[in-house]
Amino acid sequence: MSHLSDIKLKIWRQSGPDEPGRFEHYLVPSISDEASFLEMLDVLNEQLISEEREPVVFDHDCREGICGTCSLMIDGQAHGPQKGTATCQLHMRQYRSGAEITVEPFRAAAFPLLKDLMVNRSAFDRIVESGGYITAETGGAPDANLILVPKPVADAAMDAAACIGCGACVAACPNGAANLFTGAKLTHLNMLPQGQPERYRRAEAMVETMDSYFGSCTNHGECEAACPKEISIDVIATLNQDYRKAKFANRKTMARA
Amino acid sequence: MTNAQIHDKLSSKSPDAAVPEMWETFKSDMKLVNPNNKRKFKIIVVGTGLAGASAAATLAELGYQVEAFTFHDSPRRAHSIAAQGGINGAKNYKGDGDSVHRLFYDTVKGGDFRARESNVHRLAENSVDIIDQMVAQGVPFAREYGGLLDNRSFGGAQVSRTFYARGQTGQQLLLGAYQQMERQVGLGNIKLWNRVELVDTVTIDGRCAGIVTRDLINGEVRSHSAHAVVLCTGGYGNVFFLSTNAMACNVTAAWRAHRNGAFFANPCYTQIHPTCIPQADETQSKLTLMSESLRNDGRVWVPKAVGDERAAADIPEDERDYYLERLYPSFGNLAPRDISSRAAKRAVDQGRGVGPLKNGVYLDFSDAIGRLGKDTVEERYGNLFQMYERIAGEDPYAVPMRIYPASHYTMGGLWVDYELMTTIPGLYAAGEANFSDHGANRLGASALMQGLSDGYFVLPYTIGNYLAPMLGKATPGVDHPEFKAAETAARQRFQGYLDIKGTRSPDHFHRELGHIIWDYCGMERTEQGLEKALSELPALYDEFKKDLRVTGNGESVNQTLEKAGRVDDFFQLGMLMCRDALERNESCGGHFRSEYQDDEGEAVRDDENFAHVAAWEWNGDPMSSIRNVEPLDFTATHLATRSYK
Numbered sequence: 001m002s003h004l005s006d007i008k009l010k011i012w013r014q015s016g017p018d019e020p021g022r023f024e025h026y027l028v029p030s031i032s033d034e035a036s037f038l039e040m041l042d043v044l045n046e047q048l049i050s051e052e053r054e055p056v057v058f059d060h061d062c063r064e065g066i067c068g069t070c071s072l073m074i075d076g077q078a079h080g081p082q083k084g085t086a087t088c089q090l091h092m093r094q095y096r097s098g099a100e101i102t103v104e105p106f107r108a109a110a111f112p113l114l115k116d117l118m119v120n121r122s123a124f125d126r127i128v129e130s131g132g133y134i135t136a137e138t139g140g141a142p143d144a145n146l147i148l149v150p151k152p153v154a155d156a157a158m159d160a161a162a163c164i165g166c167g168a169c170v171a172a173c174p175n176g177a178a179n180l181f182t183g184a185k186l187t188h189l190n191m192l193p194q195g196q197p198e199r200y201r202r203a204e205a206m207v208e209t210m211d212s213y214f215g216s217c218t219n220h221g222e223c224e225a226a227c228p229k230e231i232s233i234d235v236i237a238t239l240n241q242d243y244r245k246a247k248f249a250n251r252k253t254m255a256r257a
Numbered sequence: 258m259t260n261a262q263i264h265d266k267l268s269s270k271s272p273d274a275a276v277p278e279m280w281e282t283f284k285s286d287m288k289l290v291n292p293n294n295k296r297k298f299k300i301i302v303v304g305t306g307l308a309g310a311s312a313a314a315t316l317a318e319l320g321y322q323v324e325a326f327t328f329h330d331s332p333r334r335a336h337s338i339a340a341q342g343g344i345n346g347a348k349n350y351k352g353d354g355d356s357v358h359r360l361f362y363d364t365v366k367g368g369d370f371r372a373r374e375s376n377v378h379r380l381a382e383n384s385v386d387i388i389d390q391m392v393a394q395g396v397p398f399a400r401e402y403g404g405l406l407d408n409r410s411f412g413g414a415q416v417s418r419t420f421y422a423r424g425q426t427g428q429q430l431l432l433g434a435y436q437q438m439e440r441q442v443g444l445g446n447i448k449l450w451n452r453v454e455l456v457d458t459v460t461i462d463g464r465c466a467g468i469v470t471r472d473l474i475n476g477e478v479r480s481h482s483a484h485a486v487v488l489c490t491g492g493y494g495n496v497f498f499l500s501t502n503a504m505a506c507n508v509t510a511a512w513r514a515h516r517n518g519a520f521f522a523n524p525c526y527t528q529i530h531p532t533c534i535p536q537a538d539e540t541q542s543k544l545t546l547m548s549e550s551l552r553n554d555g556r557v558w559v560p561k562a563v564g565d566e567r568a569a570a571d572i573p574e575d576e577r578d579y580y581l582e583r584l585y586p587s588f589g590n591l592a593p594r595d596i597s598s599r600a601a602k603r604a605v606d607q608g609r610g611v612g613p614l615k616n617g618v619y620l621d622f623s624d625a626i627g628r629l630g631k632d633t634v635e636e637r638y639g640n641l642f643q644m645y646e647r648i649a650g651e652d653p654y655a656v657p658m659r660i661y662p663a664s665h666y667t668m669g670g671l672w673v674d675y676e677l678m679t680t681i682p683g684l685y686a687a688g689e690a691n692f693s694d695h696g697a698n699r700l701g702a703s704a705l706m707q708g709l710s711d712g713y714f715v716l717p718y719t720i721g722n723y724l725a726p727m728l729g730k731a732t733p734g735v736d737h738p739e740f741k742a743a744e745t746a747a748r749q750r751f752q753g754y755l756d757i758k759g760t761r762s763p764d765h766f767h768r769e770l771g772h773i774i775w776d777y778c779g780m781e782r783t784e785q786g787l788e789k790a791l792s793e794l795p796a797l798y799d800e801f802k803k804d805l806r807v808t809g810n811g812e813s814v815n816q817t818l819e820k821a822g823r824v825d826d827f828f829q830l831g832m833l834m835c836r837d838a839l840e841r842n843e844s845c846g847g848h849f850r851s852e853y854q855d856d857e858g859e860a861v862r863d864d865e866n867f868a869h870v871a872a873w874e875w876n877g878d879p880m881s882s883i884r885n886v887e888p889l890d891f892t893a894t895h896l897a898t899r900s901y902k
Contacts, residue, residue, distance in 0.1 A: 034537035034541075036648075042540065046762055057814050059330065062504075064545045066427075066428055091650065125439060125451075129443030133394070136394045141390045147392055164428075165333055189395050194393060195395055
């Protein structure tokens with residue numbers, strides 16, 4: 001274990017959604033290279049409290065890369081420089097003494113800022129509410145092994161289901177689109193046999209809810225590069241395919257009714 | 258019994274039947290609420306982890322009006338999401354001799370005969386339905402090539418009954434329950450409150466009438482009334498400061514309910530998990546669990562020699578001590594958590610620890626990689642290996658992992674009866690927040706099972722039994738003076754933290770508190786140590802009340818202020834934990850009192866004097882709480898010394 005010295009931080013401070021924001025400069029004089037990036041911010045916050053100043057507000061919780069609560073644009077990259085890594089798993093061993101680091105909130109029209117580095121990502125919940133589920137009310141499920149799921153299908157569904165809902169894809173996208181998030185959930189559910197009955201209704205509802213909050217996808221691929229769980233952009237292809245089919249399939253259903 | 262009285266509120270209300278028939282008997286006899294009347298009842302569910310999300314979803318499906326509360330930005334963030342290894346289900350899909358009875362027996366034995374048989378048997382029965390339910394919802398469990406479900410083994414069991422979704426089982430189960438809940442939000446059957454924290458419960462005329470919350474965005478304190486309230490607010494492992502819990506996990510909801518009359522059971526039953534990444538430096542904010550499932554294929558060892566400085570690869574086979582395989586040949590590396598943790602602590606205390614700080618033991622996969630190939634190991638544990646590499650900065654495919662025990666789960670919690678109701682009528686506790694199913698030690702892959710059993714398959718039945726007689730009766734609204742009084746007290750409490758204007762942060766006090774609890778009420782406890790803790794804690798708590806510094810204000814997001822409230826409650830709980838540990842003059846499960854061990858260092862229970870639940874009653878101060886007991890009867894199992902040799 002060794003220590004890094006003089007980490008220079010430039011952090012976005014904003015006291016409320018409608019208040020003006022600005023960058024402020026801070027110095028962390030010493031930090032262990034075993035510390036995580038968020039532990040470095042903890043040290044800064046303890047320093048600020050000791051100076052009778054208000055600590056920097058940032059979202060975080062599990063600190064093991066699974067809950068999706070942490071965010072942050074670190075030097076312009078969602079979750080910072082390490083590939084496939086959420087901010088909470090980024091460690092100071094990635095940096096050198098004297099490093100200058102810029103820290104900003106996730107910025108997107110659909111993620112309004114609450115304070116400092118904290119944003120509101122509730123629009124993701126609205127997308128799930130609109131169709132990101134399989135209707136299976138408690139009590140009536142058949143024996144689990146009656147539903148056979150081929151291993152490659154289960155594995156591919158799991159790859160998509162690994163999404164942690166952090167919003168890095170939206171923050172990284174020049175359009176502020178949520179197609180990777182929505183595509184991941186759609187792919188997970190639409191691949192499985194259990195997801196087939198609602199497949200096209202789900203695709204239409206989720207995509208249209210997504211469109212009411214987020215920008216449009218123009219295939220930049222920034223989302224895939226920023227995703228801490230390395231969700232493949234293939235899920236967006238699945239989303240587009242199922243949405244297109246849904247617009248026909250659902251129209252026919254409506255015509256019959 | 259020592260210093261204890263049997264309290265008339267502590268009737269478990271287990272049905273009058275043989276243990277295996279109790280749940281069917283209850284369901285046959287319980288009162289029902291007509292489907293059209295369910296909408297007349299409002300139920301508050303606090304917490305949206307496995308227990309909370311599954312309870313909220315199911316209650317809403319049944320037709321009740323549900324309001325769900327989470328202090329997170331989204332219900333999906335709850336800490337159930339971090340569970341890695343799996344969920345038990347007595348399906349016997351492997352044909353290896355599993356059954357409901359065996360899962361029941363393993364859980365009672367794993368809990369060192371300190372759990373209530375009736376609740377545990379119901380849990381084992383429900384385990385089967387949970388797997389069906391989660392598969393129907395689309396949880397992508399691991400599969401065999403033929404499409405059937407795969408299983409793995411977990412500690413304390415000799416069968417393979419654990420279902421898993423890579424190393425992210427908790428995430429996938431929580432997302433399943435969250436999606437069911439969000440569906441009900443979309444349908445308008447659940448009103449969801451996010452970034453809102455419970456700060457008090459309210460009891461009127463002897464019944465729970467609702468809760469008081471604080472909005473974490475703008476500090477607004479507000480009352481919510483309901484016919485019944487369910488707390489699914491998790492455990493209190495963060496009392497140790499360093500634990501595998503998420504940063505925000507806290508005891509506040511359970512503790513506030515306790516202060517209002519809900520008895521708190523067995524607070525000293527805490528689980529120290531054997532496989533966590535050791536602490537690396539002094540700024541560490543939390544510890545990370547490495548799933549117990551890794552012990553299916555990893556071998557735990559330390560050098561035989563004290564102070565061996567060689568790298569793992571340079572230590573020849575005959576100079577390694579695979580101590581779990583040596584001490585517990587029949588369970589080997591899959592010995593239960595409490596036993597494995599103590600064995601690791603002893604190895605490190607003997608000076609045989611490994612790593613730069615000599616504070617870990619090896620979990621070695623080289624045999625497994627040789628036997629199965631790297632690809633298979635990666636398929637089973639890939640995300641765990643990646644997580645380890647990110648945090649420890651070492652490649653576990655090349656060098657053995659280093660692990661050490663850390664606070665992980667708390668078996669103690671709010672006392673509940675068979676219907677999961679606390680000693681306050683109308684107030685329920687489910688999941689880790691209650692005490693009921695794991696006794697003095699929880700087996701791996703059982704927490705997910707319990708959360709979902711309580712939420713999907715227990716509360717939806719038992720709450721109706723309570724509500725049915727209340728049909729047509731008026732319940733107090735939020736303008737009742739009791740609500741107003743609770744709101745005022747909450748505002749004053751939070752303003753109070755801001756007004757102290759001392760010199761030290763909540764985190765400072767939390768670390769100090771954690772040191773005391775870890776040193777004296779951690780893996781090994783002694784009478785002398787606990788008495789020392791009980792003299793140091795009130796003094797430190799007084800300092801907290803005089804010298805706390807919270808900067809900022811109470812009208813916008815203030816994470817320091819949130820933390821202050823949680824640390825306040827942890828202090829009080831910490832004192833109760835130590836008192837409970839001091840009064841329990843025996844060793845059982847996670848509660849190991851050094852005075853009570855045999856020649857080989859194994860726990861010695863005292864069934865004559867301590868085969869009971871200790872349920873503490875608030876009396877104005879944690880140092881003077883009253884210890885009541887619920888005796889435990891064992892009719893479907895027989896009390897036996899727990900051996901894994």
